[in-house]
Amino acid sequence: xxxxxxxxxxxxxxxxxxxxxxxxxxxxxxxxxxxxxxxxxxxxxxxxxxxxxxxxxxxxxxxxxxxxxxxxxxxxxxxxxxxxxxxxxxxxxxxxxxxxxxxxxxxxxxxxxxxxxxxxxxxxxxxxxxxxxxxxxxxxxxxxxxxxxxxxxxxxxxxxxxxxxxxxxxxxxxxxxxxxxxxxxxxxxxxxxxxxxxxxxxxxxxxxxxxxxxxxxxxxxxxxxxxxxxxxxxxxxxxxxxxxxxxxxxxxxxxxxxxxxxxxxxxxxxxxxxxxxxxxxxxxxxxxxxxxxxxxxxxxxxxxxxxxxxxxxxxxxxxxxxxxxxxxxxxxxxxxxxxxxxxxxxxxxxxxxxxxxxxxxxxxxxxxxxxxxxxxxxxxxxxxxxxxxxxxxxxxxxxxxxxxxxxxxxxxxxxxxxxxxxxxxxxxxxxxxxxxxxxxxxxxxxxxxxxxxxxxxxxxxxxxxxxxxxxxxxxxxxxxxxxxxxxxxxxxxxxxxxxxxxxxxxxxxxxxxxxxxxxxxxxxxxxxxxxxxxxxxxxxxxxxxxxxxxxxxxxxxxxxxxxxxxxxxxxxxxxxxxxxxxxxxxxxxxxxxxxxxxxxxxxxxxxxxxxxxxxxxxxxxxxxxxxxxxxxxxxxxxxxxxxxxxxxxxxxxxxxxxxxxxxxxxxxxxxxxxxxxxxxxxxxxxxxxxxxxxxxxxxxxxxxxxxxxxxxxxxxxxxxxxxxxxxxxxxxxxxxxxxxxxxxxxxxxxxxxxxxxxxxxxxxxxxxxxxxxxxxxxxxxxxxxxxxxxxxxxxxxxxxxxxxxxxxxxxxx
Amino acid sequence: xxxxxxxxxxxxxxxxxxxxxxxxxxxxxxxxxxxxxxxxxxxxxxxxxxxxxxxxxxxxxxxxxxxxxxxxxxxxxxxxxxxxxxxxxxxxxxxxxxxxxxxxxxxxxxxxxxxxxxxxxx
Numbered sequence: 050x051x052x053x054x055x056x057x058x059x060x061x062x063x064x065x066x067x068x069x070x071x072x073x074x075x076x077x078x079x080x081x082x083x084x085x086x087x088x089x090x091x092x093x094x095x096x097x098x099x100x101x102x103x104x105x106x107x108x109x110x111x112x113x114x115x116x117x118x119x120x121x122x123x124x125x126x127x128x129x130x131x132x133x134x135x136x137x138x139x140x141x142x143x144x145x146x147x148x149x150x151x152x153x154x155x156x157x158x159x160x161x162x163x164x165x166x167x168x169x170x171x172x173x174x175x176x177x178x179x180x181x182x183x184x185x186x187x188x189x190x191x192x193x194x195x196x197x198x199x200x201x202x203x204x205x206x207x208x209x210x211x212x213x214x215x216x217x218x219x220x221x222x223x224x225x226x227x228x229x230x231x232x233x234x235x236x237x238x239x240x241x242x243x244x245x246x247x248x249x250x251x252x253x254x255x256x257x258x259x260x261x262x263x264x265x266x267x268x269x270x271x272x273x274x275x276x277x278x279x280x281x282x283x284x285x286x287x288x289x290x291x292x293x294x295x296x297x298x299x300x301x302x303x304x305x306x307x308x309x310x311x312x313x314x315x316x317x318x319x320x321x322x323x324x325x326x327x328x329x330x331x332x333x334x335x336x337x338x339x340x341x342x343x344x345x346x347x348x349x350x351x352x353x354x355x356x357x358x359x360x361x362x363x364x365x366x367x368x369x370x371x372x373x374x375x376x377x378x379x380x381x382x383x384x385x386x387x388x389x390x391x392x393x394x395x396x397x398x399x400x401x402x403x404x405x406x407x408x409x410x411x412x413x414x415x416x417x418x419x420x421x422x423x424x425x426x427x428x429x430x431x432x433x434x435x436x437x438x439x440x441x442x443x444x445x446x447x448x449x450x451x452x453x454x455x456x457x458x459x460x461x462x463x464x465x466x467x468x469x470x471x472x473x474x475x476x477x478x479x480x481x482x483x484x485x486x487x488x489x490x491x492x493x494x495x496x497x498x499x500x501x502x503x504x505x506x507x508x509x510x511x512x513x514x515x516x517x518x519x520x521x522x523x524x525x526x527x528x529x530x531x532x533x534x535x536x537x538x539x540x541x542x543x544x545x546x547x548x549x550x551x552x553x554x555x556x557x558x559x560x561x562x563x564x565x566x567x568x569x570x571x572x573x574x575x576x577x578x579x580x581x582x583x584x585x586x587x588x589x590x591x592x593x594x595x596x597x598x599x600x601x602x603x604x605x606x607x608x609x610x611x612x613x614x615x616x617x618x619x620x621x622x623x624x625x626x627x628x629x630x631x632x633x634x635x636x637x638x639x640x641x642x643x644x645x646x647x648x649x650x651x652x653x654x655x656x657x658x659x660x661x662x663x664x665x666x667x668x669x670x671x672x673x674x675x676x677x678x679x680x681x682x683x684x685x686x687x688x689x690x691x692x693x694x695x696x697x698x699x700x701x702x703x704x705x706x707x708x709x710x711x712x713x714x715x716x717x718x719x720x721x722x723x724x725x726x727x728x729x730x731x732x733x734x735x736x737x738x739x740x741x742x743x744x745x746x747x748x749x750x751x752x753x754x755x756x757x758x759x760x761x762x763x764x765x766x767x768x769x770x771x772x773x774x775x776x777x778x779x780x781x782x783x784x785x786x787x788x789x790x791x792x793x794x795x796x797x798x799x800x801x802x803x804x805x806x807x808x809x810x811x812x813x814x815x816x817x818x819x820x821x822x823x824x825x826x827x828x829x830x831x832x833x834x835x836x837x838x839x840x841x842x843x844x845x846x847x848x849x850x851x852x853x854x855x856x857x858x859x860x861x862x
Numbered sequence: 863x864x865x866x867x868x869x870x871x872x873x874x875x876x877x878x879x880x881x882x883x884x885x886x887x888x889x890x891x892x893x894x895x896x897x898x899x900x901x902x903x904x905x906x907x908x909x910x911x912x913x914x915x916x917x918x919x920x921x922x923x924x925x926x927x928x929x930x931x932x933x934x935x936x937x938x939x940x941x942x943x944x945x946x947x948x949x950x951x952x953x954x955x956x957x958x959x960x961x962x963x964x965x966x967x968x969x970x971x972x973x974x975x976x977x978x979x980x981x982x983x984x
Binding site: 081097101102106107135136137138140147150151152153 | 930946
């Protein structure tokens with residue numbers, strides 16, 4: 050037997066029935082949902098009594114439109130309500146507490162009596178049962194939204210809304226549940242109840258929830274804003290606590306206390322002068338009281354670290370072996386005898402008096418002559434640490450001397466930093482490019498150097514940042530410069546000036562042999578067997594491809610040669626090559642410079658002068674021309690004031706000695722003079738062209754040409770004296786390059802000839818002139834006879850054999 | 863024999879069932895016997911003609927209405943704990959019920975449903 054035994058009773062057949070009505074305030078009861086109600090109004094109690102007495106305990110729950118109405122009429126009620134069954138009921142002091150459960154939606158179709166309770170004819174509304182994709186989607190959305198709202202409201206719910214909603218199978222019932230849980234507008238709740246399709250109800254609910262979410266968000270935002278100030282501080286505090294906890298966990302110092310301890314430990318281990326230790330203790334005490342987060346913490350810490358790292362008492366032992374020092378210096382540099390001697394002298398002094406103050410030297414010379422590398426070499430010879438700093442372009446005094454600690458980002462000055470890097474108190478500190486110091490409104494760094502470089506003051510050098518005296522007196526300062534002109538006098542005064550003039554051709558060849566070729570071949574990866582560069586090739590490079598006092602360009606060209614050969618080897622067609630001078634155009638390109646050959650025959654009025662420039666010496670010609678009918682002295686060729694004046698002095702001298710020179714007074718009176726010094730675009734200045742001017746003028750007035758192979762230099766006075774000038778070596782080398790064989794020099798410069806390489810002295814003739822007449826009679830042979838009575842021609846003695854220190858005193862021939 | 867796990871589970875979450883339907887649920891006892899199942903529903907005060915038993919596959923549904931008995935016309939409710947009106951109880955058992963013999967008996971306010979396996983089948 051399969052069928053049921055009891056025939057099912059047909060579901061609520063009656064189309065309409067009469068039910069007691071219970072009006073409720075502020076809320077709506079939905080089908081399927083339970084609701085506790087408290088009933089107090091007389092008519093409501095009567096309605097509940099009637100329902101409780103009835104067979105099926107059914108009552109119609111209808112919301113009243115206005116909660117303030119105490120005894121609503123039918124007009125004040127909505128017409129659609131929910132039929133409910135009374136589940137539980139209890140009476141206390143005349144009021145009734147009960148739980149009702151909605152069953153289905155009902156509509157009042159005919160209001161009945163109003164007393165003793167409201168009663169009406171009602172009819173059930175069909176339960177919506179439409180389906181579709183949109184309904185599914187809306188259902189899911191609503192569940193999500195509900196979860197969102199729950200998450201946003203801080204209420205701790207024992208069970209999630211999503212879980213509660215999952216118990217309803219009908220999507221519309223989920224909406225009913227949501228509406229009950231949220232406190233919505235009564236009107237909206239009623240609208241949901243009146244929805245005749247699931248779609249309508251769900252759409253409505255979706256909209257309501259979206260709105261609700263916005264409100265909750267807004268509310269939260271307002272609350273957050275009000276709290277944000279407080280909470281930021283709290284947050285920071287919490288984060289710091291956490292950070293400390295993390296650091297402790299990682300064993301990372303455990304915060305500031307460990308750091309202070311570590312610094313203290315370091316401080317106890319090293320030796321510090323008493324006042325420095327006191328200051329460091331003071332700062333350390335300050336540090337221990339500061340929180341790590343304080344901006345001052347880092348500043349104080351790095352200050353203490355600087356104090357601890359500075360070599361207050363650390364020195365290196367000087368290597369006082371003179372022979373070894375000589376050897377080291379010779380290994381690194383060729384020539385430069387004077388400087389090497391000076392270094393050896395210093396070593397000797399240190400040997401005899403270990404407390405001697407370190408010297409302060411200034412190397413002046415053209416670029417590429419090895420000033421900087423000489424510094425390194427000296428450090429090596431002495432066994433001192435080498436630190437180098439370039440002053441070029443520095444224009445802020447604070448950069449040298451540091452900023453006071455009150456400034457943000459304050460740092461010790463470059464001097465203290467260099468000492469810190471060196472790690473000893475007696476390094477060799479090289480101050481490069483001293484002549485390129487700038488200065489502006491921030492101060493003059495050279496003024497700071499005055500203190501640093503003064504042996505009388507620098508044992509108590511005070512850096513603005515360090516603010517403690519530091520002893521620099523054991524520091525060996527070497528400054529370098531290309532020219533002395535831009536260095537302030539007081540600064541120059543504090544230093545011992547050592548000139549490194551340019552190298553002669555022979556010296557360059559030697560330097561190439563000893564250092565440059567080896568270095569360049571090594572860089573290019575070829576061996577000395579593969580490339581052979583004979584001396585005449587080196588000479589050809591020096592004369593035809595370079596024009597410099599130093600050897601930088603020369604070295605680059607040797608490198609270029611080496612690379613050309615390296616290319617051949619790399620291509621597999623290499624063979625040991627001897628580079629001849631004739632190969633150079635192929636390897637280095639066309640010759641760049643032509644020898645400034647001495648002008649072979651010179652017209653009257655032209656003389657050969659010598660000039661000194663930062664890059665070495667130059668030969669320059671002075672041309673004088675008579676201007677018949679004129680009276681003036683015209684000077685062209687970018688001549689400076691001093692040079693113009695020496696031209697006038699020369700002219701005056703020639704005029705006043707016209708008779709002795711055999712010059713007619715007429716020619717002086719009736720002609721003007723134009724003196725031009727090529728090259729016209731290069732500014733020239735200085736007194737040292739005086740002799741050459743005088744010779745040019747004498748030659749012009751007398752109509753006798755000067756010797757083309759004789760160059761001259763020297764300052765003149767009105768009374769005809771020849772005064773000494775500088776740059777003798779460079780000038781002589783320039784003259785030699787140009788093929789000139791005789792050089793007229795002021796008598797007092799005779800001593801400078803010692804600086805010249807032996808082979809130069811052997812090859813060239815030097816005339817030491819004390820008076821203008823001496824120079825004139827040598828330069829213009831035709832005048833020699835006329836001047837015989839007044840001129841004394843003295844040749845410098847040529848060196849004997851290979852004597853290294855041939856005396857160069859002037860001697861009459 | 864399989865145990866009626868799902869049934870038992872549902873028994874304990876009867877509170878949740880309140881939401882499944884707007885109807886009240888009678889208490890039920892479920893027994894397994896040598897020949898099948900015996901179900902006992904607490905349906906005091908329900909007229910036998912108001913009870914409907916329906917079997918479909920593994921589920922057995924008992925529905926009906928409990929109507930209050932009019933004791934006195936004029937009265938006042940002070941406490942009401944008994945559920946009236948419609949009730950419904952749907953149980954799922956771990957076997958096909960369509961093939962079973964079904965017998966009902968209403969005695970002393972209890973509805974007893976007996977489900978027996980058919981003799982010829984076993």
